[in-house]
Amino acid sequence: MIDFGSDRPVHRQLADIIRADIAAGRLKPGQALPSETRLMQQYELGRVAVRQALGVLRNEGLIVTVKREGSYVRPQVPIERVTVYGAAEVTARMPSPAERKELDIPEGVPVFVVSQPQKRNRVLPAHRTVLIWADSSE
Structure with missing residues (x-):
């Protein structure tokens, strides 16, 4: 109550x-x-x-x-596990309207941006992503 x-x-x-x-x-x-x-x-x-x-x-x-x-x-969505290696940088921000539509992200849910050397940045919906850090020597 x-x-x-x-x-x-x-x-x-x-x-x-x-x-x-x-x-x-x-x-x-x-x-x-x-x-x-x-x-x-x-x-x-x-x-x-x-x-x-x-x-x-x-x-x-x-x-x-x-x-x-x-x-x-909201229907439950599967969680994606993403491995991030030592040299990577991860930031969080709100998605653009185009990203929200493309990734099917509800209003108010941020994204992770994973930047790794010599790789294209990955934009991941934070509500269905688990980031796993790994040693870069693996």
Whole structure:
């Protein structure tokens, strides 16, 4: 439940509740979330707080929102393990609109840019990439 006396903003508390439901499997990948109106009624919140909570979850890549349809739990994606060697440099940044479309990255999810000597830079979606550092002598 929402603790209206808490220092934590109510929209963050609602995001925590929905996130916990996703993590526990009570909301499954592809499943629709309750409507904004239903969430407002259930948690006694205003529309702005509900929309802010959904925005937090969207930015975390946990949900997708389809205009005039609603919000859905984002389907789970396979994790790619990428080996990075000692001389490589890895930076994180937000993707360009073209990269977001090409890599199918939800709004708010950053990318890793892996730069290795004499190799083309690799742009990898951070929400589905695990970087593994290896000794360059291997």
